[in-house]
Amino acid sequence: MTDADATPAPRDRALITGSGRGIGADTAVLLARHGFDVVVNYRDEKKARRAEAVAQKVRDAGGQALVVRADLTDDASVEAMFREVSSAWGGLDLLVLNASGGMEAGAAEDYALQLNRDAQVRVLEAAVPLMDSGSRVVFVTSHQAHFIRSTPTMPEYEPVARSKRAGEDALRERVPALTERGIGFVVVSGDMIEGTVTAQLLNRANPGALDARREAAGRLYSVQEFAQEITAAALEDIPVGHLRLVGDVSSFGPID
Template structure:
């Protein structure tokens, strides 16, 4: 007899969640995971070339009886953020945004000698400007209690990778935003703010990394305390879902490591 998978708890029913960069990879997994727990999910993608994969995420949610909306919006621009928030509020039955997961990120590798202003702004506009101004824009639409903001960081925020000057700085910045916002938004808005710090996860973004970086990761992956492997999207989703739920109400300003203990190496 085979074991029947235990369905996730329906602890997000009635909630509306924005998941940025959710057409593929970790973001897609988070969108599906929150929908399985009862949330109505906004699937966000940037470019027309991502529309097909985003529609696949939408269909997956609807096939399982969930509620979701597809919104093309570039969170690196103020106009894109405004469009995302306006359409999300229209979609929400309560006209509130209960959950925001800041997952969208550019993670291209570049050595210090080769960084251009264009490269710098491409990453910082999405990885830092986007979360800052999207969070600002949703503040009037948070519920009076129980709002949840989650930022997706990276082990790059705390480990030394020579080709990740800008990316590492933006991810360290996300962890700083988490602490600042937890202090600022708790009493005033009744919201918690937390961060999830994944290690390498088997997504397209990871496998598209610089070959030298991938080579440098092999010994680190082999030494990972939990298991000698790359992480999976399924390793990350339940932790994000927990931080989005009422069960996490006494957790704020925290960084939850989802990297198999890699930062202990």
């Protein structure tokens, strides 16, 4: 049998929430380079073209891409997304819970909690039936959120930070059940990330915040660098405490 006749090795299948731009988009391309096909999820129907551009980058990197619009705060929308994923690919090997928010203008008072806690659990519960033993879940958060119970953050970010910590706690409660199914779980926590919408909004609300945090930390990670850390969390052994801390944490603590 020649190499041309050999059946190609199956690729892993990943779904990344909020991957139509930024960290999620860069993570999608990096995972494609590591043998993953990727579901590119986005929320705003006006951003379909941008999500399709990310999907093309995934294909250029060697992976298949499935573009699915879904509002993660809506049960029916999430259910429809996973029906489409199941129909197209049959299952998932990796779920990256990257989408978050809460600082958007005009958002409802409880929107941060809806997205950063309730929607994370909703997506996880919908994904688990499609995941076999050996699969993995990666939850993306910030140091400002992970350490919020011991280290205060900027007032403009506190509601988001507390809602993201609530989301992390809710997901961690499900680790024993995930472990029983052979599904790994990792939290990736990073500092303010250069170039993200959240960092820009915080710096606009609190001028100089980005410079101050950069000076305190020594340096801040770029979108691409943080995406590399998320990719590593998907591929490497699960760390102690299911926690991967990215960058300096000397200003935070204790580790929770």
